[in-house]
Structures are given as structure tokens and as C-alpha cells.
Amino acid sequence: MLKLQKVSLDLGPNTIVSGVDLQVAPGESVCLVGPSGCGKTSLLRLASGVLEATSGQVNNHFTTTAAVFQESRLLPWRSLLDNIALGLKARGVPRRDRLMQAKELADQVGLTNYHQHFPHELSGGMQQRVALARALAVGADFLLLDEPFSALDVGLRSEAQDLVERLVVDQGIATLMVTHDLTEALRLAHRIIVVSGSPGTVVFEHPVTTPYRERSHAWLYEEAGQLLRQPVVSESFLFHPDSEVA
Ligand SMILES: Nc1ncnc2c1ncn2[C@@H]1O[C@H](COP(=O)(O)OP(=O)(O)OP(=O)(O)O)[C@@H](O)[C@H]1O
Structure with a gap:
């Protein structure tokens, strides 16, 4: 459960959001x-x-909370599988295991035939699916x-x-x-x-x-x-x- 209660945020001299109650x-x-400009992204960042x-x-x-943004923020020099597995690497999961999990996730988001492709070889929609798979990889x-x-x-x-x-x-x-x-x-x-x-x-x-x-x-x-x-x-x-x- 996420719970925001009477949340206000000032950034510099400006009040960005005020008295927000929000639950998920x-x-x-x-x-x-x-x-x-009404503060939606600021609420996500809060x-x-x-x-x-x-x-x-x-x-x-x-x-586990994970985020996906308007731009996919993939690492251009890493393959699709390596991008999906990034969070697993940070958690110390051995390479073999993380590649196996990344493959399963790539398949789940419909990218079976693109495992070794690099971000620039993928369409915008595919890149966003990789970003989603990367969020799922950490068990969000x-x-x-x-x-x-x-x-x-x-x-x-x-x-x-x-x-x-x-x-x-x-x-x-x-x-x-x-x-x-x-x-x-x-x-x-x-x-x-x-x-x-x-x-x-x-x-x-x-x-x-x-x-x-x-x-x-x-x-x-x-x-x-x-x-x-x-x-x-x-x-x-x-x-x-x-x-x-x-
Ligand atoms: N780091 C910052 N310092 C000062 N003001 C900021 C900062 N980040 C955002 N703002 C201001 O906070 C207000 C809300 O921004 P925010 O990005 O949360 O709105 P938004 O509703 O997500 O907008 P959009 O729909 O255009 O993405 C804007 O007026 C923005 O200029």
C-alpha cells in the first residue's frame, strides 16, 4: 500500500503540490x-x-517499487537481455541466472526474437517493453x-x-x-x-x-x-x- 497524507512539496520558492491525499x-x-505542470511527476517522485x-x-x-519513464533510459551499449538484467546484476545475481530470468521476461513482453539486439535496433515501443521487463526483473x-x-x-x-x-x-x-x-x-x-x-x-x-x-x-x-x-x-x-x- 502507498499512502500519501496531506502531502505538500516546496521546490525553491514554489509550492508544487499542496495537501494531497493519495492511496494505491x-x-x-x-x-x-x-x-x-500541476505536479503529477512530482507526486510520482514523492x-x-x-x-x-x-x-x-x-x-x-x-x-519493491520500480519506475518506467517517458523515455526508456536503456543503456545503449548493452544488449536487450543485459538491459533487462541490469537490476539483477546490481543485486549480485550470477550472470547465468540473470540471463535466464531476462530471457523469460523478454519472452513475456513479446521480444523473443530480439535478445541480442541493442536499443538503437529496437522501435520505441520495443524499448518501452524492455524498460517494463527491467522493472519486472527486480520483482516489482x-x-x-x-x-x-x-x-x-x-x-x-x-x-x-x-x-x-x-x-x-x-x-x-x-x-x-x-x-x-x-x-x-x-x-x-x-x-x-x-x-x-x-x-x-x-x-x-x-x-x-x-x-x-x-x-x-x-x-x-x-x-x-x-x-x-x-x-x-x-x-x-x-x-x-x-x-x-x-
Ligand atoms: N527541481 C525543480 N525545481 C523547481 N521547480 C520544479 C522542479 N521540478 C519541477 N518543478 C516545477 O514543478 C511544477 C510541477 O512539475 P511536474 O513535472 O511535477 O508537473 P507535471 O504535472 O508532471 O507536468 P507535465 O505534465 O508537463 O509533465 C512545474 O511548474 C515545474 O516547473
Whole structure:
């Protein structure tokens, strides 16, 4: 369980987030959405322990937390398998064992035929899957995902979302994911949290109760439309239906 209670963060003279309460339960998938600069990434960094709250409490009771970012941050001079196995190396796992585990993970994320490829030989979507496999290699039970698919085109993004869905549904891995895309959040989340303002505060929460298998494209767009009808949501997406020119 991750629990943020009344968390505020000052960086230099600026208050970045203020009075944020946020929880992620074991196996739960939570998406943070909101306008640029409202403090979503800062909340992930607070959750990971990279940043310390100025006030309030951050308690992360997950055993192993791993993060995947917008850019895959792979080591360009290492093969796909070595990149996946990086965290295992740091933990002193012998080379044979870590390569075996890396192979299994590469297969799990659909990269069976690319074991010896280097990052520059992989597409952006493949690189993000390697980054996910690397997070899984260390046995993460909690994944922090910071817009991991925003640079991908529609097809690759959909494949990557499938993978995260499987991690959540089949393996019960908890996730806290930042995305600018409301349909992505609706597809992957058990709960959506809208952060807005400066400093950022939680302005809206939306539980997504529809089972994953029933979240069709039509449903996603209808549901996103419904959500955007709530002024607090549309305002945080800087979308003002009433002011649109006919
Ligand atoms: N190290 C820092 N020092 C001072 N201000 C910072 C620092 N890092 C971030 N900020 C400021 O904190 C605010 C929130 O940044 P953050 O990256 O958390 O927002 P975000 O919601 O994730 O934005 P985006 O959606 O554009 O990625 C921004 O105004 C940013 O300029």
C-alpha cells in the first residue's frame, strides 16, 4: 500500500503540490491525469522516495517499487537481455541466472526474437517493453509509470497498454501512472485521480468499475466524453465546451 497524507512539496520558492491525499492499494491501478505542470511527476517522485515531502506523510509499504519513464533510459551499449538484467546484476545475481530470468521476461513482453539486439535496433515501443521487463526483473510489486507511452504511435501505444493491463490483471502488480490521455487512463485504471491547479491539488476522483474486458474503444470514448462534461475535469484539461465556436 502507498499512502500519501496531506502531502505538500516546496521546490525553491514554489509550492508544487499542496495537501494531497493519495492511496494505491496492492494490485490497484491508479492513473493521475491533469494539465501540464500541476505536479503529477512530482507526486510520482514523492512516491518513489526521490523527493521528500515538505510536510505531510508518505508511506510506501510495497516491497519493491520500480519506475518506467517517458523515455526508456536503456543503456545503449548493452544488449536487450543485459538491459533487462541490469537490476539483477546490481543485486549480485550470477550472470547465468540473470540471463535466464531476462530471457523469460523478454519472452513475456513479446521480444523473443530480439535478445541480442541493442536499443538503437529496437522501435520505441520495443524499448518501452524492455524498460517494463527491467522493472519486472527486480520483482516489482509496484510500478510507477510516468507517461511511458506518450511518444509512441497509436498501434504501439495500444500494444504497450495491453501489456500493462496484463501485468495488472494477471499478475496483480499495483501501478501509479501519469498520463495526459483520458482514454488511456480509462483503459488501464481502477481509479482515476485528476490533479489540477498551482500548487497542484486533487480535484476529482473517478472509480472505473467496468471490467477490463468490457472496456471497448466505443466505451472508452463515451466514458471520456461523460467525464469531460464534469466542469472540474474539463477545466483541468483546459477544455471549455461552452466557449467553443459553433
Ligand atoms: N527541481 C525543480 N525545481 C523547481 N521547480 C520544479 C522542479 N521540478 C519541477 N518543478 C516545477 O514543478 C511544477 C510541477 O512539475 P511536474 O513535472 O511535477 O508537473 P507535471 O504535472 O508532471 O507536468 P507535465 O505534465 O508537463 O509533465 C512545474 O511548474 C515545474 O516547473
